[in-house]
Amino acid sequence: MPHKLADGFETPQPFHHHHNQSLDLNSFQDLPDSHAWPYSEPHDYSLSREKSHSKLPPVIDLNDLVNGLKHVVHACKTWGAFQIINHGVSNRVVDRMEDAAKSLFNLPFEQKLKAQRCEDGAVGYGPIRISSLFPKRMWSEGFTIVGSPVQHARKLWPEDYTAFCDATEEYQQEMKKLAGKLMWIVLESLGITKEDIQWAGPDGEFGPCGGVLQLNSYPICPDPSRAIGIVDHTDSSLLTILHQTNQSGLQVFREGFGWVTVPPVQGALVVNIGDLLHILSNGSYPSVLHRVVVNRDQHRLSMAYLFGPPNNAEISPLSKLVDRYHPPLYRPVTWTEYLGMKAKLFYEALSALRH
Ligand SMILES: O=C(O)CCC(=O)C(=O)O
Ligand SMILES: [Fe+2]
Numbered sequence: 001m002p003h004k005l006a007d008g009f010e011t012p013q014p015f016h017h018h019h020n021q022s023l024d025l026n027s028f029q030d031l032p033d034s035h036a037w038p039y040s041e042p043h044d045y046s047l048s049r050e051k052s053h054s055k056l057p058p059v060i061d062l063n064d065l066v067n068g069l070k071h072v073v074h075a076c077k078t079w080g081a082f083q084i085i086n087h088g089v090s091n092r093v094v095d096r097m098e099d100a101a102k103s104l105f106n107l108p109f110e111q112k113l114k115a116q117r118c119e120d121g122a123v124g125y126g127p128i129r130i131s132s133l134f135p136k137r138m139w140s141e142g143f144t145i146v147g148s149p150v151q152h153a154r155k156l157w158p159e160d161y162t163a164f165c166d167a168t169e170e171y172q173q174e175m176k177k178l179a180g181k182l183m184w185i186v187l188e189s190l191g192i193t194k195e196d197i198q199w200a201g202p203d204g205e206f207g208p209c210g211g212v213l214q215l216n217s218y219p220i221c222p223d224p225s226r227a228i229g230i231v232d233h234t235d236s237s238l239l240t241i242l243h244q245t246n247q248s249g250l251q252v253f254r255e256g257f258g259w260v261t262v263p264p265v266q267g268a269l270v271v272n273i274g275d276l277l278h279i280l281s282n283g284s285y286p287s288v289l290h291r292v293v294v295n296r297d298q299h300r301l302s303m304a305y306l307f308g309p310p311n312n313a314e315i316s317p318l319s320k321l322v323d324r325y326h327p328p329l330y331r332p333v334t335w336t337e338y339l340g341m342k343a344k345l346f347y348e349a350l351s352a353l354r355h
Helices: 005-012 066-077 093-105 109-113 127-133 150-156 162-186 274-281 335-352
Strands: 058-061 082-085 124-126 141-145 210-218 230-233 240-243 249-252 258-261 271-272 291-294 301-308
Touching: 005 249, 058 066, 066 162, 066 258, 093 141, 093 162, 093 210, 093 240, 109 124, 109 150, 127 230, 150 162, 150 258, 162 210, 162 271, 162 301, 258 335, 274 335
Parallel strands: 058 082
Antiparallel strands: 082 271, 124 141, 141 210, 210 301, 230 291, 240 271, 240 301, 249 258, 249 291
16 A cells, blocks of 8 residues: 555646746756656757748848838738848847846846745746746746836846846837837738727827836756757737847747747847737737747847737727628737736637637
8 A cells, every 4th residue: 555645746746846936957967857848859840951931930121111011911921920120129229138138147046036026926037937837847047027127126236236227128118119110010911000909099109008028048958859948839919029149949830830940130030929919810810839949059048028908908809800701709808817818728818718
């Protein structure tokens, strides 16, 4: 007869790990079992295939939308993602934010813990929030910012927290402006005009909208083939603007192609269609399923700006895109409500909203 206590330990309790507890990933020589995922497919799909531009999300020049718009439409329909160049955000602003993010993740682990995200909190340092939904942990650390990070920055750098806050404020402003611009590019490609979206504010510049800045760090990994930086997910945003450093890692999934690595392009930003834009478009633009793989050569950093609607806005398929042949696929939902659903249902959150 097995011992009672041992019985208890043997009962699988996959989601009862201390997922919200941070671990110092730099302290491991070998991949701990808590981070070892079972994988049956190669991570580097795109590398094993002939490189051809049509097999990657396109790089779109925002200074040449006359030619570029058809690529935007095609990318939104097929990939749910694309890269942009000449986007108007200066290298200086991006570099400054990247340096700020590096200085944060380079702090001693004990110091970073002072800015740890609290149990039910949204902001601060820690493992990516979705960790608690999975039996294994991810090979990444994150820092989430909504509005000003000053409360946490003060704890991280008691002497000089303003440099981090200033970089963040400037980056968020630039990202919000660019997100508004991208929203209209994408919406116009669907035939939507300023009158169709009340929550875009009186001037149509999305003033009442908000964003979340998610900084991600992926330390060098002792066994990348069994680890994952961030597991497959779609973003719970309207759209996400992502800066990745020189080290690749981001992969997008496309039916018929499999997992495809989005190569870092100097000065470019990646744009992901999020779940809320998928709803607005009444399903014609898919939100992109993506993940992050890790490597044993070089640390990787990314900065994701998740752009979303104002809290009181109900997001539903745009009436111009609905007719008797195209009934609305989703019921209305606010961003906050959707985030709550995503936290519980994850892969099933979108289908739970379907009529
Ligand atoms: O690190 C990346 O390239 C992607 C990060 C990401 O998907 C996210 O923060 O939602
Ligand atoms: Fe993402």
